[in-house]
Amino acid sequence: MTTNTYIDTSVQKGGIPGFSGCVEHTSALTQLLHEARINKKNLTIVWLDLANAYGSIPHQLIQEALQHYHVPEHARSLIRSYYSNIHLRFSCKSFTTSWISLEKGIVTGCSISVILFVMGMNMILRAGERETRGPLTNAGIRLPANRGFMDDLTITTETHIQARWILKALDETVTWARMVFKPKKSRCLVVKKGKVTTQFKLFIQGEEIPSLVDNPIKCLGKWFDSTLSDKSSKGRIRQQLEEGLRRIDRAELPGKFKSWIYQHGLLPRLVWPLMVNEIPVSLVEQLEQAVSKHIRRWLGLPPSFSSIGLYGRCTKLQMPLTSLVEEYKVAKARLFLTLRDSADQKISKAGIEIRTGRKWSASKAVEQAKSSLHHQVIVGATNKGREGLGHGQQPRWEKADSEERRSMVQQEIRRSEDTHRSARSVQMGQQGCWSRWNLPERKLTWSELWQYEPLQLSFLLRSVYDLLPTPTNLERWKLSDDPSCPLCNQRGTLAHVLSSCPVALSQGRYRWRHDQVLRVLADILEQERRKERQINTKGPGYINFVREGQKAKGSQNTSLLQEARHWEMKVDLQQKLVFPDVVQTNLRPDIVIWSTAPKKMILLELTVPWEERTDEANERKRSKYQELADMCRERGYTTWIFPVEVGCRGFPAQSVWKALGALGIKGSARKSSVRALGKAAERASSWLWLRRNETTWKPSQTSSD
Structure with a gap:
């Protein structure tokens, strides 16, 4: 049908692939109305509604359409057999009717029914094409006088006389097809020199078509009324x-x-x-x-x-x-x-x-x-950061x-x-x-939001944008005269309350939050440490050249923990860590992972700083433990240092992602681990915020969850 151009897609777009029929029809009508109003033109539009079009289209009309469009006889015979064997019957409490043969209507859900319906409707639309031409746009394009989208018919002409000619032709064709229009649901609009008039009446099948003046109509998802605009x-x-x-x-x-x-x-x-x-x-x-x-x-x-x-x-x-x-x-x-x-x-x-x-x-x-x-x-x-060539390719405009x-x-x-x-x-x-902030972005999903309590979610959002009722904010909002911290009398900004108050530091509040995050990190690393893995005995890895058209081989998961078979781990929770008997030192890294036989050691130092100071914290902790790492190397231990930072409002730094990857935690496990660390810091800071005005602090009274 479309290949032989039997269907004029300017007229009928319903069921035709490759066309946005609703958008194109409504946009064309809107443009015609706008030009008629602005340029004082004549325009007549009629919206016609067929009564139960899908259920009333005769099978005989479908057969006529199949023959008219030269569908092969074997296909027509198959469709004729299909539709001639459709029967139905009605049942009620007292009786059931006999089977009734259907001679009209298409089958709902049948893939071919849409095509057959469009063919039948196209026969009706073609009846009005030869009567007159459609309106001319300002761009010099003459739009079709008849326009349809499935069973929605619209007539657009320059005068009401032309519209009457088309209505007469459609009346005869629809009556011949044994179908019925619904004039009460149809509408007409006559514009004379840019003004709407009700002087002229239009009829279909002997009944007057109501004017659009007092009866707006919704056609293909858009309302049309007599204002000729969208006010x-x-x-x-x-x-x-x-x-x-x-x-x-x-x-x-x-x-x-x-x-x-x-x-x-x-x-x-x-x-x-x-x-x-x-x-x-x-x-x-x-x-x-x-x-x-x-x-x-x-x-x-x-x-x-x-x-x-x-x-x-x-x-x-x-x-x-x-x-x-x-x-x-x-x-x-x-x-x-x-x-x-x-x-x-x-x-x-x-x-x-x-x-x-x-x-x-x-x-x-x-x-x-x-x-x-x-x-x-x-x-x-x-490319950004450490992205490789060809990473994240997107379609090019010219291709x-x-x-x-x-x-x-x-x-x-x-x-x-x-x-x-x-x-x-x-x-x-x-x-x-x-x-x-020099930190990775954090995207909240709906599944994450379901797990948030209302106050916790409010704390997260307000803390990120510094809208919590801190002493300085209360003074700025004219709700308080004292911008001082209730613990130390310094200026009580959000950064001060969550990470810089000397009294909170001396009372161990920040240390408690640090241990909450450290406990989560230790659990993640302990699960990874216990996994069975093969020892890496290969030399340094190389990146092989990939020729055009070839596929790169999948990279194997590498981990520092593959350097040895047995590892031990100590965690500095509650300041009880004793450094392994390798060197004598007073320093206590948060996590020490070591293996005695091949002499390998991994040092991790966690910091929960203010988000703007993560880079500073990384440099400070790296320099602090550099001497310890050098001492271990002098004793023959291959040593790695990983300072990691998790912002106090729940934003892990890139160092966390890098450290977990170096230890063999990849893919979704690494994403969930980073998310868990951020959540732990955020919840601990929320608890510190709730107790910000209490002058005493007893960690035993706080929740460790």
Whole structure:
């Protein structure tokens, strides 16, 4: 059918692969209405509704369509046999009818039924093609007078007289096919010199078609009314959002579950109307403010919490939430690319505009994204850190097909939004302090959020963006006159409370938190130490050259623990570690792993510092134990030093990842281990925060969980 061009895809797009029929039909109608209103043109549109189209299409019409489109006889015979043997009967309490042969309707769920229905509907649509031409756009493209998407029929002409000709032809054809229109659900709109008029009446099958003036209609997911614009759609979208948030808010669920319902329930329902309607970005920003207000309340966050922390993908702590403005911009860019690259030339060349207000333009955003992608082609693939050549390759613009290019443009627009967020965060002195961290980012997933208690999640988010009620913040918010720490009378910033208070240090609070993280690290290493492994007797490893077209051989898991068969381990919990009888020293590394026979020793020193001071802590601890390592080497021990840092708010440094990998912990085990270490530091800091105002500290009274 499509190969022989029996179906005009400018007219019928339902069930035809490769066409976004709903988007193209609604966008074409919107453009015609806009041009008629702005340029004072004449336009007539009729929306027709067939009564139970899928259940009432006659089998005889399908047979006529099969013959009309030259389907081979053996295929027609097979389909005829298939449909002639469909029977049904009805049962009730008192009796059951006999089997009744069906002579109309298609089979729900049958893969061929959609094709047969489109063939039958195409016979009806073709009846009105020869009556008149369709309207002419400002770009000089004449759109078809008849347009259908499955059973949704739309007539677009320049005058109401032309519409009457088409209605008469459709009336005769549908009556011949023994099908029925539903005039009460149909609508008509007559525009005379840019103004809507009800002077002219249109009829179908002897009944008047109601005017659109007092009866708006929803066609293919978009509302049309007599304003010839989308002004009323703005109110509908706002009402839909407010009602959705209100219903979610009334649910007796924890806030994190309400956030999930918004992300996976309400947000997808908003994207479609935002895409097909002419909504300015300024209105979407207002809607996002309302959404952010509810999410902050659900998650126990203050009103001053920045939306960057909720939706950012450039931040160190990333939430599984999506910005409504970002989704709107991506949807508009996708709509622009869909229309511009449509296989239907009457759509791609019709000059359909995507109007998004003065503040942001979809067409300009797409061009900027394309320019950025072209620039990336010139620059080439760049690697970060210790990434090898060819790591993380992405499709190149010049080699990508249309679908891949569309996806690349959308991803580039998302990246551009994150760039703007990052630029804003740098200008925020307090809530943008995370931009100075030299730490890996942390992505919270929904499965992780389910495990958080509400107060614990609130502590994590507020601590990362420095919005906890510290003495300095209370003074800044005009809620207190004293910015001093209650323990030492120094300035009570969050950094001071969690990592720099001398009284808390002398009382052993920070040591207790350190031991909580150390206990988790020791358990991870103890499990790895007990594993059976082969001793590595090979020499130094080399990277083999991989020729073009060949595949690299999978690398084997290497570990320092493969240097010996038997290892011993000591952990400095509660300051009770005694260094092995190798050298005499007063230093006590947090973890010592050694093997006597081959003389191998691994030293690990854990620090739980303020996130901005992780590099400083690494250098300090490395220099502190360098002399001890040299003394061990003088005794013939091959010694490795691994200073590892886990930020006090739950952000492990890259040194943790490197140390675990060197000890043979790879893949998902390493990810879960790093996550467990961060969780331990975060929970311990949360406990210290809750007891920040207590002048006494007894570790025996605290929880070790």
